[in-house]
Amino acid sequence: xxxxxxxxxxxxxxxxxxxxxxxxxxxxxxxxxxxxxxxxxxxxxxxxxxxxxxxxxxxxxxxxxxxxxxxxxxxxxxxxxxxxxxxxxxxxxxxxxxxxxxxxxxxxxxxxxxxxxxxxxxxxxxxxxxxxxxxxxxxxxxxxxxxxxxxxxxxxxxxxxxxxxxxxxxxx
Numbered sequence: 001x002x003x004x005x006x007x008x009x010x011x012x013x014x015x016x017x018x019x020x021x022x023x024x025x026x027x028x029x030x031x032x033x034x035x036x037x038x039x040x041x042x043x044x045x046x047x048x049x050x051x052x053x054x055x056x057x058x059x060x061x062x063x064x065x066x067x068x069x070x071x072x073x074x075x076x077x078x079x080x081x082x083x084x085x086x087x088x089x090x091x092x093x094x095x096x097x098x099x100x101x102x103x104x105x106x107x108x109x110x111x112x113x114x115x116x117x118x119x120x121x122x123x124x125x126x127x128x129x130x131x132x133x134x135x136x137x138x139x140x141x142x143x144x145x146x147x148x149x150x151x152x153x154x155x156x157x158x159x160x161x162x163x164x165x166x167x168x169x170x171x172x
Contacts, residue, residue: 001034001048003079003171005164006060007103008043008072009154017068019043027067031059035171039164044156046167053078075103075154079168081128086165089158090125091134096158102131104153118144 011019021038024045028036033047033056049056057076064072077085091099108131113124122145123134131150135143156164 001050001172003046003048003168004033004053004056005077005079005082005168006045006047006056007075007077007154007156008045008064009074011043011072017070017072019064019068019072023067027060027063031063037167039167040160042156042160043154044160044164046164046171048171073105073152073154075105075129077103077129079165079171082161082165082168085127085130086158086162088127090132091123091158094134094136096162098135099158100133100135100155101127101158101161102133102147102150102153102155104129104131104150108149112147112149115148117146120144 008019011017021041024043025036025038028045028047033049036045036047038045051059053076057074060074061072064074085101089099107129108126112126112131116124120143121136122143123136124147125132131147131153133145
């Protein structure tokens with residue numbers, strides 16, 4: 001069994017795509033995932049499964065589309081991969097609430113940061129299948145930063161990523 005973290009894109013954000021976490025947990029149980037737990041109401045699921053990452057992602061996306069009536073993108077990482085994301089944080093000097101990690105389905109293009117628009121003091125860095133953003137003095141809600149490569153991803157602040165990594169590590 002592998003411990004996984006599933007990160008749902010655009011769920012319970014800004015009044016769209018409402019999905020109570022009890023329903024997400026129930027969906028995980030119905031799919032045969034063991035020890036499912038959710039973290040905050042933004043579509044974070046921690047569980048174990050004997051299936052591959054690709055199979056877990058496909059099963060979740062299929063069931064969520066049926067349940068929600070529209071596609072829901074899901075990024076999946078193993079517990080070890082999520083711990084590596086925390087360890088690789090290039091902005092350890094910044095408060096975790098101000099550093100966002102955008103999880104992508106695949107590795108970002110090497111030139112992904114060159115296409116960023118609206119930079120106003122933010123720092124950016126590429127990860128394996130992530131893009132890190134330190135918003136520094138910019139208010140997240142007021143930032144004009146746009147990174148085209150993140151369009152298919154989902155973001156979490158570093159505090160949430162660290163908590164999810166800890167939860168995943170605790171699974172059997």
